[in-house]
Amino acid sequence: MRVSVIGGSSVPPHTAAVAEELGAELAARGHAVVCGGLGGVMEAVCRGAREAGSGHEDGGETIGILPTDRREDANPYVTTPIATGLGHARNALVVMNGDAAIAVDGSYGTLSEIGLALAHGRPVAGLDTHEVEGVEAVASPTAAVEYVEAAAGTES
Numbered sequence: 001m002r003v004s005v006i007g008g009s010s011v012p013p014h015t016a017a018v019a020e021e022l023g024a025e026l027a028a029r030g031h032a033v034v035c036g037g038l039g040g041v042m043e044a045v046c047r048g049a050r051e052a053g054s055g056h057e058d059g060g061e062t063i064g065i066l067p068t069d070r071r072e073d074a075n076p077y078v079t080t081p082i083a084t085g086l087g088h089a090r091n092a093l094v095v096m097n098g099d100a101a102i103a104v105d106g107s108y109g110t111l112s113e114i115g116l117a118l119a120h121g122r123p124v125a126g127l128d129t130h131e132v133e134g135v136e137a138v139a140s141p142t143a144a145v146e147y148v149e150a151a152a153g154t155e156s
Contacts, residue, residue, distance in 0.1 A: 001154045002063070003145075004034045004098025004122070006091075006113040007041025007129070008105040015105045016044040018127060022102060022141035023048025027060025029145060034098045036090065037064020037074045037081055041104045046077030065093045092116055100148035103129040123151030 003026055007019060023045035026033055033049045035042040042064070049060035064078035069085035084090045091113045095101060101117040101124045103110055110129060117124045118134045125144040126135040136151075138144045 001099045001149070001152060002032045002034050002097060003148060004094050004101040004113070004117065005041065005045045006035070006094065006101055006103050006106060006110050006117075007045075008107060008110065009036070009038055009040040009042065011040045011044070011105055015041065015128070018141060019044035019104050020048035022104065022127070022144060023050075023060070023062075024052035025141045025145045027052045029149070031145070032061040032063060034063045034065065034094060035078075036094055036109075037066040037078050039075060041106070043075040043077060045104070046075055050077045050079070063097065065090050065097065088112070095120060095122060098122065099154070100124070100152045102127065102144045102148060103135065105129055123148050 019041040027049040046062040049062050062078050063080045064074040065082050067087045067090045069083050071081040071083045074081035095116040103126045124135045125138050125147040136147050
């Protein structure tokens with residue numbers, strides 16, 4: 001399954017560590033990460049996925065849907081960079097390319113992605129993020145992955 005991971009572009013070390021653990025958990029379970037492809041939560045989740053990628057020679061699959069028109073702008077842990085030139089409008093593409101979403105921290109961009117995910121019927125788990133009806137607040141990366149797997153019907 002593809003899981004959209006959404007969150008802050010500038011985060012403290014603790015939040016980055018949570019996102020990295022989330023990426024490792026997703027990759028270990030064979031899920032691909034879809035994100036915005038830049039820094040903060042996006043870079044940390046990709047780093048975790050790439051370094052942990054169970055069953056993949058070179059780590060887990062990471063897809064970065066970039067706001068810019070340059071694939072080179074992707075963080076170094078993105079395996080498939082997709083340049084859009086759309087700025088924040090690319091948030092819809094991040095959500096639409098995942099079967100579920102997990103939000104980590106975040107501000108207005110993350111809130112817009114949460115809204116888009118819910119509007120399109122994607123299950124959403126939240127780790128220390130916006131309290132929004134329809135978002136399942138969870139306490140750990142493992143709980144987030146377990147929730148989206150069960151909600152999407154793809155438990156490993």
